[in-house]
Amino acid sequence: MSAPVLEPVSVAEPRRPAGRAAEGRRTTPARFDTALGWSDRPGVSWVLRIVLCVIALAIFAAPFVTIFAGALSRNPSGSSLSFLPHHPTLLNVKVAGERGIWDYFANSLVIAGGGLLLQLAVSVLAAYALARHRFRGQALVLTLFMLTMMLPEEVIAIPLSLVLGHVPVVGLDLKGTVWAVILPLGAWGFSIMLLTEFMKDIPAEIEEAARIDGVGEFRLLWQIILPLCRPALGVAGVLGFIMIWDQYLLPLIAAKDPTDYTVTVALSILRTDPQVGSGVVLAGAVVALLPSLIVYLLLQRSLVTGIAAGATKG
Template sequence: MSAPVIEPVRAREPKTPAARPGTAQRTTPARFDTALGWSDKPGLSWALRVLLCATALAIFAAPFLTIFSGAFSTNPSGSSLSFLPHHPTLLNIKVAGERGIWDYFTNSLVIAGGGLLLQLVVSVLAAYALARHRFRGQALVLTLFMLTMMLPEEVIAIPLSLVLGHVPVVGLDLKGTVWAVILPLGAWGFSIMLLTEFMKDIPTEIEEAARIDGVGEFRLLWQVILPLCKPALGVAGVLGFIMIWDQYLLPLIAAKDPTDYTVTVALSILRSDPQVGSGVVLAGAVIALIPSLVVYLLLQRSLVTGIAAGATKG
């Protein structure tokens, strides 16, 4: 007599209601995947969020729209808010060009490009030394970098003017050259501190593995450390460019002749010129605004990634 065969017990599958013929099941989530948690159904909270977003957009976008509108208007009025130009014209741009705005714009591009390149090189080297090495007096160096961030430009304006007029040891007079503006901007405490804190979080195992493979110091920095610091470099690049581009006092004290001015100083000259109207000043402001917008649009992903990476550390 053979033993009875016992079949294994199978788990019952949950019954799902059958879809009606000719209808598709809904796959859209009940809420959008956003930080605000927007609902896909109009309601009181949905209307409130739309109102808040529209208010914020109006507050931040209204000045930009007013500048662009006035720059291309024939007779812009400073007492009224207008988002569309009245009698559109390019005369304001032409007059600003005749006043030398493009020469000042070129000076600003040269200074911003050279200053940013020097600033990033100095910041990377200083941050690498502070983050990946230990030496005597390291805390003092960090404190000095922080102190430079606390001093306003007006405090060091006169001493800096004297130094630029007669550089110690070498005795050079840098006034009237682009180096008088580029060199003081070569070291910025904010970018050094930012890159230092970012490099500190890179695991030491990566560095040790590279050293075992015979990687040298500069190759380690270039091929291992810097690729991991791209978000921080993006933040330092955007903020550093805007900081250099917006300089007003330093180009003013470093110039010997009005032709050495940058576009930010040129705007104050246009504003004080009684022969030009407000439309020419607004046209110069639009010209001065373009590089900052271009740099931000090109590096906005790195900027957001770097800020998010810094906010989620620890």
């Protein structure tokens, strides 16, 4: 007697509701949690959050608005704040250009661009050596990098001026050239420490698998390590550019002629010039402010992502 054949039982899929009801069930409204809470309906927390945002915006935006308003005013007052230009004009920008502000601006762009590229290259190579390799004296090297962050510029100004005037071994005089400003900025302890700590958290298994596949040292750094360090590179790039752009003492001691100055040094010259008013100085300040503001606005996502990634590690 043959056994009965059991046919497979098919389980019917549940019917999905159609129309707007289906869309409402499939989608769940996202909730954005903040320290003050979140609610679509007006309430005490909603009003308090709006008030705090307005206060923060007024505190941080008021200086920028005042500078722009003064730069476009014919006769700005230095004793009172104004958020709107009085008798709007571009005469202050024109006078600042006649005083050579655009030449100083070009010097700053060359120095900031070259210095940032050199700084990132040195920081990446130094951080890769400190984070992914072990060698004698590694702790001493890290300590030296930290010490460079603790020394103020005023302490090393005179020795640095002597070195730039007569570079040891080669005997070159770099004063009056852009290299006198770019080379001292090539190594920044902050970016080296930042990238070092970020590279230490990359799993060693990734590097071991790449070496088994025959990946060389440079290719490993370029194609594997660096893409994983994009958040840290964004932070180092933004802060490094602002640090180089805001340099004042180094361009001052590295210059041989006033034409070698950067825009930050030019602002002090405009300020002491009795033939120009405060409106011209504010116009020069706007010119000096724009690159840092543009770089921050373009790379703010990378900056926030890098800071958040560093805060959540461990």
